[in-house]
Amino acid sequence: MSNPPASAEKEKPQAEHIEESGSIEKGDRTDNGIDLRVLAEAAAEEKNLSVAQALWKYRAACGYAFFLSLGACMSGFDSSISSGVIAIPSFRNDMGSLVGNQQVVSAAWQSGWSGAARIGQLAGGLSAGSIADRIGRKYTVLIGAVISVGAIFIQFFLRPQQPVQLLFGRTINAWSMGLFAAMASNYAAEVSPTALRGITTGGVNFWVVLGQFLATVVVYAQGQRTDSFAYRVPYAIQWVFPIILSLGLIVIPESPWYLVRKGKHDQALHSLQQILRGSGANPELHLRQIQETIELESLHKEEGGWIDLFKGTNRRRTIIASMVFVCQEMAGVQFVLGYSTYFFELAGFATANAFKLGIGTLALAMVGNFIGLATIEYLGRRTLFFWGMIACTVDCLLLGICSVVPGQGALWGQAAFTMIYMLAYQSGIGPVGYCVYAEISSAQLRSKTIAWGVMVNQVFAGVVQVINPYLINPNEANLEGKVGWIFGGIGVFGTIYTWFFIPETKGRTVDEIDELFERRISARKFSKAVILEDRTVHVDEKAT
Known part of the structure; x- marks a missing residue:
């Protein structure tokens, strides 16, 4: 279901030939029985398609991938609801205590709820790899949906002054959110053709942001109520997501990659017939492509255990899948976006208006995602991530500069750079991070690599x-916007890492990515590498 870059059609005279013991020069079939012609023919089906043509031709595959991303949307909704309800007066009345003249929810419980949710999501994401490899992607999502329904029940019927009940409900629901996020990326990578893989996998970030936006709007709309339904309604709305997901799983096909690895070839063919419906593509050919790719990975002694993530060339792939998210933190995403309302209030906006600006900033984030997804198959993953890191790093430094400049203009500058950061982040390293970690792994280890990510x-x-409040809050280090200097400096190192270690995987099939990693092609030369039909690899040093 994938196609190689157009440059793979023929060897260019100026190319550098890479000779390695693993190179294959035997014709259409290797000594180990791998049918190279199948891999080439399956790739050729999509070779000349533009993104627009691929979106129409493979509309069924896109629809299935986007539908399962509803779980990622719920993940964004849940995280924003959980923090947003604290701003609702009736929630503070029911769960807080009187401090001076106002009801306040203790910082200890706020940290406890947040930390428990983080642990729950971590556990859910990590367990998704093993569960999905055992029972499949569909049933893994179904388990998460059923558990989420119960967890929402616990939160909806929250009793006053029972913070432990909320802790319990949030932790369980967060487990499902981690599972949903992992499965959205996993499924999108496995059902999408190469021409659309960046859009469907990177689109997971868009769904997360959409969930955050919807949750913020719901909290704002309910915040004026004085009864307990001001916070119960936002919790109840979450039921919509797992119910829709559960019903949709009736018609959603299972991942053909999972089915082939389980030896269920007839079911895999039926799944491909659904995924490729209306495209005119040959399901039998794509089934053989999956079979040959999995067989090729087995020749590389590829296994599916957790320890295999850190063996051989998989170690490099696992580090890349991890570092795209580490780089996001190095570029200050938690600092700038987590304190956006704070910067708006510094600029002189009233709290209510600052909150509305926060909603506007999330709307800007969705615009950024559209920009990123519209360009990811043209500019590539490496280009967008690298320049996104530069933009976010520079933005943090400018925030830091504004923080030491006196006057109202500088405060307005901090608010403006917050919104610019949102646009830069969400059009670059935000969606691309989800794309890279979903497609960088081998097919055999995809579920576990994504879970690790x-x-x-x-x-x-x-x-x-945890660290940010100690740096920013007035009763701690009181650095305020000067924290931008810290993340601006750290972001430089993340940008350097990106340049040297994040490869370009645009237009590469699963077997081609395997081949380039097995031959240890450097990240900077991935886009220049040409893989011929006999699996001989050349690097065109003059390619852009």
Whole structure:
């Protein structure tokens, strides 16, 4: 279901030939029985398609991938609801205590709820790899949906002054959210043709942002109520997501990659017939492509255990899948976006208006995602991520500069750079991170690589969230916007890492990505590498 870059059609005279013991020069079939012609023919089906043509031709595959991304949308909705209800007066009345003249929810419980949710999501994402490899992608999502329905029940019927009940409900629901996020990326990578893989996998980030936006609007709309339904309604709305997901799983096909690995070839063919419906593509050919790719990975002694993530060339792939999320934290995403309302209030906006600006900033984030997804198959993953890192790093430094400049203009500058950061982040490293970690792994280890990426994301985001208040709050280091200097400096190192280690995977089939990693092609030369039909690899040093 994938196609190689157009440059793979013929060898160019100025190319550098890479000779390695693993190179294959035997014709259409290797000594081990791999049918190279199948891989080439399956790739050729999509070779000349533009993104627009591929979106129409493979509309069924896109529809299935986007539908399962509803789980990622719920993940964004849940995280924003959980933090947003604290701003609702009736929630503070029911769950807080009187401090001076106002009801306040203790910082200890706020940290406890947030930390428990983070741990729950980490555990859910990490367990998704093993569960999905055992019972399949569909049933993994179904388990998450059923558990989420019960967890929402616990939160909806929250009793006053029972913070432990909320802790319990949030942790369980967060487990499902981690599972949903992992499965959205996993499924999108496995059902999407190469020409659309960047859009469907990177689109997971868009669905997360959409969930955050919807949750913020719901909290704002309910915040004026004085009864307990002001916070119960936002919890109840979450039921919509797992119910729709559960009903949709009746018609959603299972991942053909999972089915082939389980030896269920007839079911895999039926799944491909659904995925490729209306495209005119040959399901039998794509089934053989999957079979040959999995067989090719087995020749590389590829296994599916957790320890295999850190063996051989898989170690490099696992580190890349982890570092795209670490780089996001190095570029200050938790600092800038987590304190956007704070910067708006500094600029002189009233709290209510600052909150509305926060909603506007999330709307800007969706615009950024559209820009990123519209360009990811043209500019590529590496280009967008690298320049996105530069933009976010520079933005943090400019925030830091504004923080030491006196006057109202500088405060307005901090608010403006917050919105610019949102646009830069969401059109670059935000969606591309989800794309890279979903497609960088081998087919055999995809579920576990994605699960590991979710875990790393949660760990580093949690650490930064804990540290930030100590750097920013007036009763601690009181650095305020000067924290931009810190993340601006750290972001430089993340940008350097991106340049040297994040490869370009645009237009590469699963077997081609395997081949380039097995031959240890450097990240900077991935886009220049040409893989011929006999699997001989050349690097065109003059290619752009």
